[in-house]
Amino acid sequence: MSARDLPASVREVMSLVLGVPEQSLIDGASPATLPEWDSFRHLLMVLAIEETFGIRFGVEEMEAMASVRNIVETVRLRMAPA
Amino acid sequence: MRASNSIQADTFLVSPARPPQLVEGQQVSISQLITPRLIDAIADATGDFNPVHLEQQDALEAGYSRPVAHGLALLGLVSRIIGWELPGPGSVWLDHHTEFLNPVYAGDEVTVTARIASISHATRIVTLDLEGRNGQEVAVMRGRAKVRAPFASLRPFPGDVA
Numbered sequence: 001m002s003a004r005d006l007p008a009s010v011r012e013v014m015s016l017v018l019g020v021p022e023q024s025l026i027d028g029a030s031p032a033t034l035p036e037w038d039s040f041r042h043l044l045m046v047l048a049i050e051e052t053f054g055i056r057f058g059v060e061e062m063e064a065m066a067s068v069r070n071i072v073e074t075v076r077l078r079m080a081p082a
Numbered sequence: 083m084r085a086s087n088s089i090q091a092d093t094f095l096v097s098p099a100r101p102p103q104l105v106e107g108q109q110v111s112i113s114q115l116i117t118p119r120l121i122d123a124i125a126d127a128t129g130d131f132n133p134v135h136l137e138q139q140d141a142l143e144a145g146y147s148r149p150v151a152h153g154l155a156l157l158g159l160v161s162r163i164i165g166w167e168l169p170g171p172g173s174v175w176l177d178h179h180t181e182f183l184n185p186v187y188a189g190d191e192v193t194v195t196a197r198i199a200s201i202s203h204a205t206r207i208v209t210l211d212l213e214g215r216n217g218q219e220v221a222v223m224r225g226r227a228k229v230r231a232p233f234a235s236l237r238p239f240p241g242d243v244a
Binding site for chain 1: 204207230
């Protein structure tokens with residue numbers, strides 16, 4: 001997967017778990033702007049991202065995932081070569 | 083002989099075999115005799131009086147040699163493992179997918195095994211692979227469950243402050 005594909009792939013996973021169209025997952029979308037994004041779905045979404053991309057997050061990383069932009073950036077950092 | 087199909091009150095007086103911390107690959111198996119009494123109890127508890135579970139003639143007409151236990155008999159054992167042993171008390175069952183591969187009859191002793199396939203420390207969600215076998219070692223169920231584990235059962239994630 002190229003770096004350019006990453007945001008789209010993350011949005012696809014989020015869309016499936018949250019049950020919202022990918023177009024609604026703009027950079028600034030967050031639990032405050034999407035009623036479907038509740039704490040339960042947040043857990044399942046983070047788990048789905050971990051499983052899809054073969055990565056594991058720490059608790060602090062998950063707590064920082066407060067918007068689509070934050071999530072894409074966190075995944076990008078995890079996927080970056082060490 | 084004490085019936086092994088019912089969850090006896092004294093079962094709850096014994097501390098569960100609960101490991102202090104969970105690791106991938108860890109597994110727990112429990113066995114239970116499926117009795118007509120258990121099948122009746124499930125019918126009473128759920129309101130599922132489908133005669134294929136309760137009546138010999140209906141089971142025969144449906145193509146079975148005798149009444150077939152409810153799938154809940156197996157899922158109940160999964161619930162017992164999750165809530166009492168792996169991950170144990172404090173766990174919350176979030177999701178599962180199961181296939182019932184072969185019928186379970188009264189008189190079968192079934193064994194259900196749950197094995198930790200993966201652990202997500204960030205979400206505290208433990209994914210369990212599930213398998214059920216009858217006394218002849220025939221697979222009767224397989225599946226996967228996601229469970230939120232109690233905080234104390236997980237090791238700190240590398241990089242997190244303990």
